Amino acid sequence: MTKLTLSRGLNEGLRKALENDPKVLIMGEDVGKLGGVFRVTDGLQKDFGEARVVDTPLAESGIVGTAIGLALRGYRPVCEIQFDGFVFPAYDQIVSQLAKMRYRSRGQVALPVVIRIPYGGGIGAVEHHSESPEALFAHIPGLRVVACADAADAFTMIQQSVSCDDPVIFFEPKRRYWDKAEVEVAGGVADALPFDRARVAVEGTEVTLLAYGSVMRTAVEAAAAAREDGRSIEVVDLRSLSPLDIDTITASVRKTGRCVVAHEAPVFAGLGAEIAAQVTERCFYHLEAPVLRVGGFAIPYPPSRLEDHYLPDLDRILDAVDRSFGY
Amino acid sequence: MTVETGIATTELIQLLTPEGERVDHPDYPLDLTTDDIKALYRDLVLVRRIDTEAIALQRQGELGIWASLLGQEAAQIGSGRALNPGDMVFPTYREHGVAWCRGIDPVKLLELYRGVSHGGWAPEEYKFHLYTIVIGAQTLHATGYAMGIQRDGRETDEAVIVYFGDGATSQGDVNEAFVWAPVFNAPIVFFCQNNQWAISEPLEKQSRIPLYQRARGFGFPGLRVDGNDVLACYAVTRKAMQAAREGQGPTLIEAFTYRMGAHTTTDDPTRYRLASELEVWKLKDPIERVRAYLVRNGLAEQEFFAEVDAEAKQVGARVREACRTMPDPPPMALFDHVYAEPTALLTEQREEYAAYLDSFEGEAVR
Numbered sequence: 001m002t003k004l005t006l007s008r009g010l011n012e013g014l015r016k017a018l019e020n021d022p023k024v025l026i027m028g029e030d031v032g033k034l035g036g037v038f039r040v041t042d043g044l045q046k047d048f049g050e051a052r053v054v055d056t057p058l059a060e061s062g063i064v065g066t067a068i069g070l071a072l073r074g075y076r077p078v079c080e081i082q083f084d085g086f087v088f089p090a091y092d093q094i095v096s097q098l099a100k101m102r103y104r105s106r107g108q109v110a111l112p113v114v115i116r117i118p119y120g121g122g123i124g125a126v127e128h129h130s131e132s133p134e135a136l137f138a139h140i141p142g143l144r145v146v147a148c149a150d151a152a153d154a155f156t157m158i159q160q161s162v163s164c165d166d167p168v169i170f171f172e173p174k175r176r177y178w179d180k181a182e183v184e185v186a187g188g189v190a191d192a193l194p195f196d197r198a199r200v201a202v203e204g205t206e207v208t209l210l211a212y213g214s215v216m217r218t219a220v221e222a223a224a225a226a227r228e229d230g231r232s233i234e235v236v237d238l239r240s241l242s243p244l245d246i247d248t249i250t251a252s253v254r255k256t257g258r259c260v261v262a263h264e265a266p267v268f269a270g271l272g273a274e275i276a277a278q279v280t281e282r283c284f285y286h287l288e289a290p291v292l293r294v295g296g297f298a299i300p301y302p303p304s305r306l307e308d309h310y311l312p313d314l315d316r317i318l319d320a321v322d323r324s325f326g327y
Numbered sequence: 328m329t330v331e332t333g334i335a336t337t338e339l340i341q342l343l344t345p346e347g348e349r350v351d352h353p354d355y356p357l358d359l360t361t362d363d364i365k366a367l368y369r370d371l372v373l374v375r376r377i378d379t380e381a382i383a384l385q386r387q388g389e390l391g392i393w394a395s396l397l398g399q400e401a402a403q404i405g406s407g408r409a410l411n412p413g414d415m416v417f418p419t420y421r422e423h424g425v426a427w428c429r430g431i432d433p434v435k436l437l438e439l440y441r442g443v444s445h446g447g448w449a450p451e452e453y454k455f456h457l458y459t460i461v462i463g464a465q466t467l468h469a470t471g472y473a474m475g476i477q478r479d480g481r482e483t484d485e486a487v488i489v490y491f492g493d494g495a496t497s498q499g500d501v502n503e504a505f506v507w508a509p510v511f512n513a514p515i516v517f518f519c520q521n522n523q524w525a526i527s528e529p530l531e532k533q534s535r536i537p538l539y540q541r542a543r544g545f546g547f548p549g550l551r552v553d554g555n556d557v558l559a560c561y562a563v564t565r566k567a568m569q570a571a572r573e574g575q576g577p578t579l580i581e582a583f584t585y586r587m588g589a590h591t592t593t594d595d596p597t598r599y600r601l602a603s604e605l606e607v608w609k610l611k612d613p614i615e616r617v618r619a620y621l622v623r624n625g626l627a628e629q630e631f632f633a634e635v636d637a638e639a640k641q642v643g644a645r646v647r648e649a650c651r652t653m654p655d656p657p658p659m660a661l662f663d664h665v666y667a668e669p670t671a672l673l674t675e676q677r678e679e680y681a682a683y684l685d686s687f688e689g690e691a692v693r
Contacts, residue, residue, distance in 0.1 A: 025478075051477075051478055057503070057506050057507055057510055059503045059506065059507075061467065061499060061500055061503055062500075062506065064466055064467075065464065065466075065468060065470070065503070065504070066467050066498060067471060068467070068471060069467065069468040069469060069470055069471020069472035069473070070471040070472070070474055070475045070478075071471075072450070072456070072468060072471070072472050072475070072478075073471070073475025073476065073478075074475065075475055075478065077471075089499070092461065092464065092500075093464060093467065093500070096461045097461070097464055097465065097468070101457075102664050102665070102667070103445070103664050104445035105445075105449075105450070105457055105664075106444060106447065107663065108450070108530075110451045110667065142665055142666065146668070165667040166666045169577075196670075205508045231385075243670040243671060243672055244672070246671065246672075263430070269599035
């Protein structure tokens with residue numbers, strides 16, 4: 001085991017993917033010499049060459065559109081979108097082309113393309129650098145949407161995403177890039193938890209707290225704080241946002257009888273809304289309280305001096321947990 | 328005709344005049360035999376017949392919609408026949424003539440317009456990608472595919488041709504592809520059929536300069552060819568594809584042509600353009616000039632033309648019959664091929680919907 005930052009975990013995972021399959025490519029803005037603005041691809045161009053780690057023109061639709069063409073030719077491109085707020089020029093290619101090609105071709109064409117998106121706030125950035133657009137992708141049939149929360153998952157999930165034959169939107173929690181965790185770099189991913197499965201991160205009995213990506217650390221901290229007050233929170237890391245591992249979610253909620261969902265994105269029509277609906281449909285007679293959501297307000301991402309009010313922090317999560325006991 | 332009048336005629340590459348007269352061009356010697364030209368004539372007539380048939384099928388309610396290629400046969404057949412078997416094609420939704428050249432059964436094209444599939448052929452088998460309806464999106468796919476050819480070390484053998492229209496040149500994706508292809512020196516030909524109209528909008532709404540001149544600003548050559556001249560379209564495409572295979576990077580070909588029909592069968596061109604314009608272009612018909620050339624030079628007897636017409640009739644009848652008897656897909660096909668493996672959600676929805684359909688007693692609905 002090696003202690004790695006989340007960003008380094010991704011880097012090592014991408015390195016493995018490049019080593020294991022000559023068809024794997026990395027493409028994006030500044031991914032070569034610079035190693036990406038977050039250094040996730042640091043050193044990869046030096047080791048694998050410019051044909052496989054491609055500095056592209058500054059055009060997101062072009063990155064995804066040409067990645068589709070490369071995938072049609074048999075390659076497995078991993079695209080980097082530099083920041084969450086810059087994915088929208090590529091949204092048409094992702095939604096209208098990437099997501100639909102398998103269906104349109106009646107299964108004759110697969111597009112194994114991964115789109116990595118550093119997402120979320122908490123780093124004091126200017127606008128368009130702190131957004132959480134995951135629901136906009138989870139709504140699209142044909143896409144897989146995942147979010148890693150720590151270095152170990154970063155390392156395995158990026159490799160699983162690259163070897164997946166479906167297009168994958170891979171959300172990276174940018175404020176956690178520097179968080180360290182133990183990673184088994186030497187091993188393969190064959191025995192790892194499949195990337196479309198949720199994981200119980202903290203076992204508990206009284207309330208289920210669902211989170212993913214950047215909010216996971218906060219959720220685990222919230223569970224620890226609640227434990228000191230004698231309250232038992234079970235934290236589930238969703239990991240896959242589409243498809244949802246609904247069996248793991250409902251198993252937990254049937255046990256605890258309460259459910260809180262936390263994410264950075266606005267709660268209106270967010271992932272939490274879908275989860276609340278499904279949990280209600282499937283666990284109605286087990287619920288002691290309505291499914292509650294904690295997340296961004298129904299506003300554009302605020303200026304960074306206000307982002308601490310916007311992001312669901314430990315206290316807001318515990319407040320929601322408290323409220324779920326009020327029914 | 329305001330667009331055309333500003334252009335010096337020397338800019339237009341032409342090997343066969345509208346009157347059927349062969350003219351030489353120093354850069355484009357023609358390597359076609361008389362039999363080759365007769366084969367091109369046959370292609371032109373057959374694809375026009377298929378197109379006519381499809382329009383009729385739409386009028387009869389057999390197709391939901393049809394995008395006619397009327398007037399653009401030479402651009403499509405000329406370029407399509409200029410390709411090597413290993414070259415890859417990325418079409419719009421109007422490239423029925425190119426599809427014909429790639430050996431795709433016209434009935435497959437009708438599937439899309441009848442609403443029974445989104446495109447039923449295997450792209451790699453025919454080296455012809457699925458039709459793309461989002462304007463210009465395929466130019467990026469084509470560019471990426473060409474980058475893949477380079478990575479495979481196949482760039483001396485294979486190249487890519489991507490089709491799009493005059494309206495598409497305003498799209499961001501097309502401009503991004505114009506940036507990308509020369510930067511990576513990708514083996515690709517951008518084949519723009521300028522048919523003068525993007526539904527109701529004339530070229531003046533898209534560009535202040537001739538479209539082929541756009542290429543220069545992106546750093547690669549552009550040229551304009553008489554899009555109603557099948558020989559010229561063949562020659563310029565052949566040369567541009569060969570240049571791509573020789574490592575000279577992309578070329579933009581602007582095939583100057585005319586959409587003689589409506590944008591699609593739902594469109595009504597009488598609302599936005601004059602009938603006199605069509606009359607002018609009828610004199611430049613892509614088929615008539617080849618016929619005139621063959622007749623004038625004694626290269627084909629009346630028997631040949633009669634045979635082609637008879638074959639066209641047969642193809643038309645076959646397409647008509649196949650369209651009318653084309654079955655709808657079974658409802659459960661709704662849930663197929665969203666992902667490599669069905670997700671739990673899809674399996675659940677499929678089962679629930681099957682049970683719902685089965686709840687209608689005595690009616691076999693699936």
